[in-house]
Amino acid sequence: MDRGFYCRDVLEVAPGLLGQHVVIPGHHGNRSAYVITETEAYRGTADKACHASKGRTARTEVMFRDGGHLYMYLIYGIHWMMNVVTAGEGVPQAVLIRGIRELGGQERLAGGPGRVTSLMGMDGSFYGEDLVSSGRIWIERGGIAPEFHTGHRIGIDYAGEPWISKPWRFLMKV
DSSP states (O other): OOHHHHSSOHHHHHHHTTTOEEEEEOGGGOEEEEEEEEEEEEESTTOTTSGGGGOOOTTTGGGGSOTTBEEEEEETTTEEEEEEEESSTTOOEEEEEEEEEEOSTTOOEEESHHHHHHHHTOOGGGTTOBTTTOSSOEEEOOSOOOOEEEEOOSSOGGGOTTGGGOOOEEEEOO
């Protein structure tokens, strides 16, 4: 995927990531690939559920870069969350990857963002990784534009309305 794919509004990129493949190269030329099956959109400083709503901090700095970088953060001191930064420089938007399915092998599913990063073996060292130029992780086109449905984002009661009811969760139909 090129920079142009990511440098669009999060509400275009989030459903556009469904069906695409996250690729992580392994040892001896092996690689692991995962189909993105569920995403959530977080739309900048006005979105009270978005970490950037509290402004630019050391934690959210990468969200203010051009789209295509990874924003990783730890919750509960246990789970890493993988977010794909979207939009242009200075516009802090990101897509949380909520669900994946492993390609090949055991065809394992990971539902929930903590399980996603656990299955892929990701941690905070991926913070800021550039999906366009990285040799460690990237996203490839999956060759399909799957049907999807939308729902409310999960775990954001703290944001209040109207943010709780925004249909900014995208789920691939199977």
